[in-house]
Amino acid sequence: NYTGIPYPFGKFDFLLVPSFQFGGMEHPGSVYYNAPALMLDESATQNQKLGRASLIAHETAHMWFGDLVTMRWFNDVWMKEVFANFMAAKIVNPAFPEINHDLRFLYAHYPAAYDVDRTAGTNAIRQRLDNLDEAGSMYGAIIYQKAPIVMRQLELLLGAASFRDGMQEYLKAHAFGNATWTDLIATLDRRTPDDLAAWSRSWVEEAGRPIIRVDLKANGEAVESLEVTQEDPITARGLLWTQPLSVAIGYRRDGVGTRHRMTGRALRISSGATVPDYVLPNSDGVSYGNFVLDPSSRASLLENLPADEVARGSALVMLWEEMVDRRVAPRAMFDLLMKALPTERNELTIQRMLSYLQQVRWRWFRDAERANSAAAVETTLRAGLNAAKTPSLKSAWFNALRDMAQSPSTLSWLESVWRKTETVPGLVLAEPDFITLAQELAVRGVPDGEAILSEQIARTQNPDRKGRMEFVRPALSADPAIRDAFFAQLKDPVKRRREAWVLEGIGYLHHPLRAASAEKHVRPSLEMLLEIQKTGDIFFPKRWMDATLSGHRSPTVAATVTTFLEGLPAGYPDRLRRIILSSADDLFRVTRQARP
Incomplete structure (x- = not known):
C-alpha cells in the first residue's frame, strides 16, 4: 500500500540457518534468517519479540528497497538499509499497540548512533568507496541507526503524504534498475521549498552531530532569557543542522514541550516566566545532537526524571551522553538509575536503565566501586525480579541480575537456579538461558565451574548450541594457559x-x-x-x-x-x-x- 507497487517477485520463502552471521539476508524471493532470531524461547523479552517482528519486516521491505531498486554503487548502500528500517517501523508498529513506538524508536536508534558518532572514528552516512574490497567496512551504526533518524527528520520536513508520494515516484522510475541518493533528493526536492541539497550536506554527506546548548539566565525568580544554540564541533567546517526541536519547560516532574524549528545557530525560547526546575531540549525524542544542559536543569533531572514517557527516555539518554562527556559523574548516573528503577513501569525504559546500570558498573566504576555497590545492586535487581508482572519483564530483570552478580549469596542462588533446585516464579527458563547461566557462573570462578560446564554440555539437546558451548568453553577456563x-x-x-x-x-x-x-x-x-x-x-x-x-x-x-x-x-x-x-x-x- 505504501509503495503503490505489488510484491515484485514470484515467490517469498523463509530459510532459517543456525549460526547465520547476519540477522537476515534479502535474496529476492527467498530470505535467509538467523534461526535463533526467529525461533524465540518462552523467556523472550518484549524487546526480543519486537526485534523479531522488525527483522522480518526489514527483510520484507528490502524486496522493494534494495532488490526492486538497487543502488548504483556502494557509496549508497546505506539507502537500502535506511528504507528497510524506515518501512519496518511502519509495518510493525500497528501490530504492537501496547508499545510507545516513539519511545522505542528513541532507544533503538539514538544510543547506538551516538556510540559511534561521538567518537573520532565516526563517518558520514554517505561514504566514498573506491574499491569494493572495503565495502563490508561501510556497515555499522551510522547506516543502521543514525540514517533512520535522519530519514524520519526528512519525512517531518516534507510531510508524511509528500514524502510517501515522492518515494512512490522514485520506486516506479527506477524499478528493476539502479538509482542514487542524488536521484531521490531530486525527486523529493520538487515537493518542498526547502533546499534539500544543503540539508543533505549536513545530515548525510558529513560526519558528526551538532553541539546543542541550553543557556538559561535568571533574574531572581524570573527567566531573563532562555536560548538554545547549536555549533559544529569542527569549527572550521561551520555546518548548520536544520531540524525540529521540542523544548520542555518543567516544573517538578511535569513539563510542557513546544516544538520549534532550529534553522540557525540560536533559538530564543522565552523570557519573563518563573525559573523552571528544568529545561529539556528534545523532549519529544526527535532531535539529534550532543545536548549540553544548563547546570540547574542537569541537577534537577538527575534528581527526578520527567513524568512523560518519551521526555523521560530522552532525558535518560541525554544524561548518559553527559556522563560519557564527563559533565555528569558516573556515580551520579548510578544513583539516578538506582533511584529510578524501582518505580519505573515502562518495560522499554526498564531495559534501557538496566543496560546503563550494567555499563556503569563494568566499564565506568573501578573494581572497588563495583564491589562496594554489589549488594545494593543485587538487592534492587532481586526486588525488581520479584515484582515484575510479566514473563518478559521478569526475563529482563533476571538477565540483568545474572550478568551483574558478584556477591557469594547471589552466585549461590543463581547456581541453585541452574541446578533446578530453585525456580523463578513466573519465569520459564529455556535451554539457552541455562547455557548462559552456566557460562556466567564459570567466568566468575565459582568452585564447581568446570563441572557445571561439563554437565550443561551434557544436558544440551540442540546440536548447534552444544557445539557452540564446546567451542567457547576454553575461554571460560580458570586456567590462564x-x-x-x-x-x-x-x-x-x-x-x-x-x-x-x-x-x-x-x-x-x-x-x-x-x-x-x-x-x-x-x-x-x-x-x-x-x-x-x-x-x-x-x-x-x-x-x-x-x-x-x-x-x-x-x-x-x-x-x-x-x-x-x-x-x-x-x-x-x-x-x-x-x-x-x-x-x-x-x-x-x-x-x-x-x-x-
Whole structure:
C-alpha cells in the first residue's frame, strides 16, 4: 500500500540457518534468517519479540528497497538499509499497540548512533568507496541507526503524504534498475521549498552531530532569557543542522514541550516566566545532537526524571551522553538509575536503565566501586525480579541480575537456579538461558565451574548450541594457559568461521573479571584486524574490536591501542583505523587518555 507497487517477485520463502552471521539476508524471493532470531524461547523479552517482528519486516521491505531498486554503487548502500528500517517501523508498529513506538524508536536508534558518532572514528552516512574490497567496512551504526533518524527528520520536513508520494515516484522510475541518493533528493526536492541539497550536506554527506546548548539566565525568580544554540564541533567546517526541536519547560516532574524549528545557530525560547526546575531540549525524542544542559536543569533531572514517557527516555539518554562527556559523574548516573528503577513501569525504559546500570558498573566504576555497590545492586535487581508482572519483564530483570552478580549469596542462588533446585516464579527458563547461566557462573570462578560446564554440555539437546558451548568453553577456563590457547587458535582463519561463536569466546576472554590476564591479547587482536577484514563478514571487524576492548578500563590497554594507531603504516585502511578509534572511545574516556 505504501509503495503503490505489488510484491515484485514470484515467490517469498523463509530459510532459517543456525549460526547465520547476519540477522537476515534479502535474496529476492527467498530470505535467509538467523534461526535463533526467529525461533524465540518462552523467556523472550518484549524487546526480543519486537526485534523479531522488525527483522522480518526489514527483510520484507528490502524486496522493494534494495532488490526492486538497487543502488548504483556502494557509496549508497546505506539507502537500502535506511528504507528497510524506515518501512519496518511502519509495518510493525500497528501490530504492537501496547508499545510507545516513539519511545522505542528513541532507544533503538539514538544510543547506538551516538556510540559511534561521538567518537573520532565516526563517518558520514554517505561514504566514498573506491574499491569494493572495503565495502563490508561501510556497515555499522551510522547506516543502521543514525540514517533512520535522519530519514524520519526528512519525512517531518516534507510531510508524511509528500514524502510517501515522492518515494512512490522514485520506486516506479527506477524499478528493476539502479538509482542514487542524488536521484531521490531530486525527486523529493520538487515537493518542498526547502533546499534539500544543503540539508543533505549536513545530515548525510558529513560526519558528526551538532553541539546543542541550553543557556538559561535568571533574574531572581524570573527567566531573563532562555536560548538554545547549536555549533559544529569542527569549527572550521561551520555546518548548520536544520531540524525540529521540542523544548520542555518543567516544573517538578511535569513539563510542557513546544516544538520549534532550529534553522540557525540560536533559538530564543522565552523570557519573563518563573525559573523552571528544568529545561529539556528534545523532549519529544526527535532531535539529534550532543545536548549540553544548563547546570540547574542537569541537577534537577538527575534528581527526578520527567513524568512523560518519551521526555523521560530522552532525558535518560541525554544524561548518559553527559556522563560519557564527563559533565555528569558516573556515580551520579548510578544513583539516578538506582533511584529510578524501582518505580519505573515502562518495560522499554526498564531495559534501557538496566543496560546503563550494567555499563556503569563494568566499564565506568573501578573494581572497588563495583564491589562496594554489589549488594545494593543485587538487592534492587532481586526486588525488581520479584515484582515484575510479566514473563518478559521478569526475563529482563533476571538477565540483568545474572550478568551483574558478584556477591557469594547471589552466585549461590543463581547456581541453585541452574541446578533446578530453585525456580523463578513466573519465569520459564529455556535451554539457552541455562547455557548462559552456566557460562556466567564459570567466568566468575565459582568452585564447581568446570563441572557445571561439563554437565550443561551434557544436558544440551540442540546440536548447534552444544557445539557452540564446546567451542567457547576454553575461554571460560580458570586456567590462564587454556584461555591463551583459545586465543592462539583464532589466528587460523578456519577457526574463525563461526563468527558468533568466536565473538562470544572473545567476550568472555576479555570479561572485566578477567581483563588483567587478557591485556596481552589486545595488541595481537589489533594486528589481526586487517586479515579479519579480508576473511570475515561485513560486521566482524567492528564486533571483533568491541569484544576485545569492551571489558577493559586500564591505562595500559589504552596506551597499547594508542601505540598501535600511532605506528600504523602508510596505506593502512582508514576505515579500519576508524573502527579501532570507535571501539576504543569509551576506553580512552574512562582512562582520560588523549585520543590519537
